Amino acid sequence: MIHVAVMGYGTIGSGVVEILEKNRETITKRTGDTVNVKYVLDLREFPGTPVENKIVHDFSVIENDPEVTMVIETMGGLNPAYPFVKACLEAGKHVATSNKALVAAHGTELLRIAGEKNVNFFFEASVGGGIPIIRPLYTSLAGEEIEEITGILNGTTNYILTKMDKEGETFESALKEAQDLGYAERNPEADVEGHDTCRKIAILTAMATGHEVDYEDIHTEGITSISDVDFKYAEKMGTSVKLFGSSRIKAGEIHAWVAPVMIGKDHPLYSVSDVFNGILVKGNMLGTSMFYGSGAGMLPTASAVIADIIEAVQNRNRHVEMGWDDSRLAIAPTQTSSCRFFIRIKGIAEERLAEVLKVFGDVTVIELDHMDEFAVVTDVMTEAEYEKKAKELSGIRQRIRAEV
Amino acid sequence: MIHVAVMGYGTIGSGVVEILEKNRETITKRTGDTVNVKYVLDLREFPGTPVENKIVHDFSVIENDPEVTMVIETMGGLNPAYPFVKACLEAGKHVATSNKALVAAHGTELLRIAGEKNVNFFFEASVGGGIPIIRPLYTSLAGEEIEEITGILNGTTNYILTKMDKEGETFESALKEAQDLGYAERNPEADVEGHDTCRKIAILTAMATGHEVDYEDIHTEGITSISDVDFKYAEKMGTSVKLFGSSRIKAGEIHAWVAPVMIGKDHPLYSVSDVFNGILVKGNMLGTSMFYGSGAGMLPTASAVIADIIEAVQNRNRHVEMGWDDSRLAIAPTQTSSCRFFIRIKGIAEERLAEVLKVFGDVTVIELDHMDEFAVVTDVMTEAEYEKKAKELSGIRQRIRAEV
Numbered sequence: 123m124i125h126v127a128v129m130g131y132g133t134i135g136s137g138v139v140e141i142l143e144k145n146r147e148t149i150t151k152r153t154g155d156t157v158n159v160k161y162v163l164d165l166r167e168f169p170g171t172p173v174e175n176k177i178v179h180d181f182s183v184i185e186n187d188p189e190v191t192m193v194i195e196t197m198g199g200l201n202p203a204y205p206f207v208k209a210c211l212e213a214g215k216h217v218a219t220s221n222k223a224l225v226a227a228h229g230t231e232l233l234r235i236a237g238e239k240n241v242n243f244f245f246e247a248s249v250g251g252g253i254p255i256i257r258p259l260y261t262s263l264a265g266e267e268i269e270e271i272t273g274i275l276n277g278t279t280n281y282i283l284t285k286m287d288k289e290g291e292t293f294e295s296a297l298k299e300a301q302d303l304g305y306a307e308r309n310p311e312a313d314v315e316g317h318d319t320c321r322k323i324a325i326l327t328a329m330a331t332g333h334e335v336d337y338e339d340i341h342t343e344g345i346t347s348i349s350d351v352d353f354k355y356a357e358k359m360g361t362s363v364k365l366f367g368s369s370r371i372k373a374g375e376i377h378a379w380v381a382p383v384m385i386g387k388d389h390p391l392y393s394v395s396d397v398f399n400g401i402l403v404k405g406n407m408l409g410t411s412m413f414y415g416s417g418a419g420m421l422p423t424a425s426a427v428i429a430d431i432i433e434a435v436q437n438r439n440r441h442v443e444m445g446w447d448d449s450r451l452a453i454a455p456t457q458t459s460s461c462r463f464f465i466r467i468k469g470i471a472e473e474r475l476a477e478v479l480k481v482f483g484d485v486t487v488i489e490l491d492h493m494d495e496f497a498v499v500t501d502v503m504t505e506a507e508y509e510k511k512a513k514e515l516s517g518i519r520q521r522i523r524a525e526v
Numbered sequence: 527m528i529h530v531a532v533m534g535y536g537t538i539g540s541g542v543v544e545i546l547e548k549n550r551e552t553i554t555k556r557t558g559d560t561v562n563v564k565y566v567l568d569l570r571e572f573p574g575t576p577v578e579n580k581i582v583h584d585f586s587v588i589e590n591d592p593e594v595t596m597v598i599e600t601m602g603g604l605n606p607a608y609p610f611v612k613a614c615l616e617a618g619k620h621v622a623t624s625n626k627a628l629v630a631a632h633g634t635e636l637l638r639i640a641g642e643k644n645v646n647f648f649f650e651a652s653v654g655g656g657i658p659i660i661r662p663l664y665t666s667l668a669g670e671e672i673e674e675i676t677g678i679l680n681g682t683t684n685y686i687l688t689k690m691d692k693e694g695e696t697f698e699s700a701l702k703e704a705q706d707l708g709y710a711e712r713n714p715e716a717d718v719e720g721h722d723t724c725r726k727i728a729i730l731t732a733m734a735t736g737h738e739v740d741y742e743d744i745h746t747e748g749i750t751s752i753s754d755v756d757f758k759y760a761e762k763m764g765t766s767v768k769l770f771g772s773s774r775i776k777a778g779e780i781h782a783w784v785a786p787v788m789i790g791k792d793h794p795l796y797s798v799s800d801v802f803n804g805i806l807v808k809g810n811m812l813g814t815s816m817f818y819g820s821g822a823g824m825l826p827t828a829s830a831v832i833a834d835i836i837e838a839v840q841n842r843n844r845h846v847e848m849g850w851d852d853s854r855l856a857i858a859p860t861q862t863s864s865c866r867f868f869i870r871i872k873g874i875a876e877e878r879l880a881e882v883l884k885v886f887g888d889v890t891v892i893e894l895d896h897m898d899e900f901a902v903v904t905d906v907m908t909e910a911e912y913e914k915k916a917k918e919l920s921g922i923r924q925r926i927r928a929e930v
Contacts, residue, residue, distance in 0.1 A: 141669060141811050144810070145669055145670065145671055145810070148669060148671055151736070152664075152668045154847075246666065252811075252812045252813065252815065253815060254662045254665075254667065254815070257665055257666045258658045258661070258662065261658075261661055261833065261836075261837060262650065262661045262662070262830070262833045263658065263829075263833070264552075264553075264556045264832075264833055264836045264837075265549055265552060265553050265556065265829060265832035265833055265835070265836050266549065266552070266829060390797075390818065392797075393794075393796075393797050405829065406548070407541075407545050407548070407549065407656075407826070407828065408656045408819065408825070408829040409656065409819065409820045409823070409825070409826050410819060410820070411656065411657060411658070411817070411819035411820075412817075412818040412819065413815070413817060413818075414815065414816040415813070415814060415815035415816065416812070416813045416814070419813070421811040421812070421813070422813050424811065425667075425669060425670060425809065425811040425812040426666070428670075428811070429666045429667065429668055431669070432668045432669050433668075436847075443556070443558070443840075
């Protein structure tokens with residue numbers, strides 16, 4: 123019997139306990155052993171629940187119990203998750219975590235300690251909720267040179283953008299609806315400003331390259347500037363706008379960024395709607411693969427933690443090689459990234475087009491009825507080129523990166 | 527250094543050799559060892575190629591060389607793939623194969639021998655080409671009770687159906703085009719009659735349940751009866767027709783079948799077009815996930831073999847628990863499977879609807895201009911119920927299962 127401790131009995135932690143019970147037979151069959159939750163660490167009591175007698179408030183009980191060989195961290199945030207997880211690994215306990223903030227900020231160190239102590243530090247649930255993505259990157263895609271990872275990695279912003287797209291809502295009303303449904307927090311900044319997506323693409327980039335990524339090096343734009351007017355153009359163009367976290371790796375140069383992107387119906391991520399996540403992976407031999415599923419939610423995310431627990435039990439006596447080393451990956455300056463740009467410009471196309479063509483070269487023009495503006499999509503150019511050109515043109519109201 | 531032999535230097539075998547060379551650095555990093563192709567077994571010579579001096583025509587050279595600890599089988603078919611693979615496993619060599627016919631027909635025995643000899647028998651490439659699906663079923667989804675696996679598992683038929691859908695082609699002209707492009711064989715029966723899909727869904731069902739599946743127990747219909755007229759209705763309905771291999775597991779009862787299915791735009795597999803494959807997996811905790819990618823093609827399929835080689839090298843001294851046991855899974859009789867039915871009926875809806883309603887109960891009616899027929903979609907009923915009712919109605923020209 124494997125004794126585990128669950129740290130944090132919130133949504134995901136309680137989901138993990140629930141699945142360990144509900145799918146006990148399957149899990150026992152896979153691991154050849156039974157998994158027993160010995161402790162649940164939480165500040166609260168949970169009288170009348172199955173964990174009533176397992177609750178501890180003192181971390182040192184877990185740290186100092188040699189019978190506990192595996193710890194599941196589902197507290198979130200860095201403090202006290204970071205010191206607790208570090209102490210567990212140093213005490214020779216395996217750790218599975220769903221905590222993207224922890225993995226993005228301290229993954230390198232925690233992976234190193236896990237290696238030194240011959241235990242495992244797994245974090246499948248930290249990216250893409252229930253979508254298997256971390257594990258495929260070190261197993262199924264292990265022989266590939268990854269050329270691109272692009273994901274819709276945040277369910278809250280995808281829900282908001284889907285509402286704006288399908289129902290013509292404004293950003294503000296879609297956000298309010300997401301908050302009312304519990305999909306967005308009262309303080310939605312981490313989601314809508316792209317910070318959550320940034321940490322996730324940092325983790326995926328480190329997995330794909332084998333090197334540490336500082337998420338602060340990743341240029342991050344959120345969706346707060348996307349308006350219902352943008353979606354009116356998108357509708358006419360047969361496109362949509364999604365928040366992408368993306369890394370593109372070419373000839374040793376890595377571009378990584380988080381930004382809203384206008385995409386067409388033929389993009390594999392076009393149909394990833396509502397709170398779902400989708401992750402596209404391009405390998406040099408494999409071509410394009412796409413993984414789709416529930417990016418959040420109690421049971422899907424807990425299910426990913428369960429997969430980590432099973433792999434840790436199967437490998438209880440050895441360290442599975444995965445993750446990244448401590449050599450910091452250099453992210454190319456954003457200014458050198460290239461794409462098309464969707465631009466909305468004040469005025470009438472007929473009157474201003476010559477000026478626009480002079481500045482941007484060949485463009486596609488999109489006009490809506492009854493508007494005091496028009497839009498164009500440029501050819502591919504670098505961000506630096508775009509910014510230089512944009513200064514030469516007055517009345518630019520919006521610019522969105524476009525892959526159409 | 528790990529010495530391997532590649533049996534069969536056709537499309538996939540040569541792709542494996544190519545990737546081992548091109549991604550040598552990545553593979554060495556992942557395995558901590560170098561992989562050397564010592565022999566290539568083929569009846570042909572390949573003068574002027576990198577394997578020129580590695581070609582052997584006599585299997586016993588491989589079988590009897592103790593330095594060769596791993597064999598890659600990419601010959602296809604059962605003979606001599608089956609006796610060769612069996613002999614390799616019995617000689618204590620790991621085997622990775624792309625051969626679905628072999629796995630579907632003899633997987634149970636080969637898995638048993640691999641376990642007894644403490645080696646591995648891997649077959650990621652046998653289903654879904656480059657899409658990681660076999661491995662996620664025994665790793666990422668290991669703690670899930672799988673409730674459904676539904677896949678578009680055959681690129682040839684998906685290409686044909688996509689052509690019929692998007693370009694209004696007949697089955698015959700779409701097939702001819704697929705043959706001209708090399709997507710379909712001159713004798714296309716294995717693809718268009720659903721036999722290829724049948725073997726693949728049998729393998730997936732065995733992986734999901736842990737029990738042997740006899741592919742002959744799986745009711746299999748191909749796409750030869752699907753016509754351009756069906757797609758005219760589909761266009762009007764906003765639906766499409768795809769060839770599904772599907773297993774649905776509920777309360778211990780397993781329904782498994784291969785058949786064309788009419789699906790709507792909100793189905794996760796709707797946008798899987800051309801030669802791509804897509805596989806939907808529903809777990810009791812995870813909900814719905816979907817995996818998408820190149821279902822065939824030299825390098826994507828070879829890439830899946832490479833993943834197997836890497837896992838086998840990483841586990842060269844132990845048998846990884848995966849696959850299924852020899853207790854035969856009972857597939858429920860097709861007659862008890864339920865779905866809606868899309869039916870085309872001779873005559874004019876106005877004149878015949880009362881009769882149709884009397885037989886089938888509530889239906890949705892679809893009419894096209896200038897046709898001597900109309901179509902309806904029924905409520906959900908079992909196959910047995912459908913067949914009984916259908917006998918009471920004259921002039922049924924077509925029936926397609928519908929999930930709309």
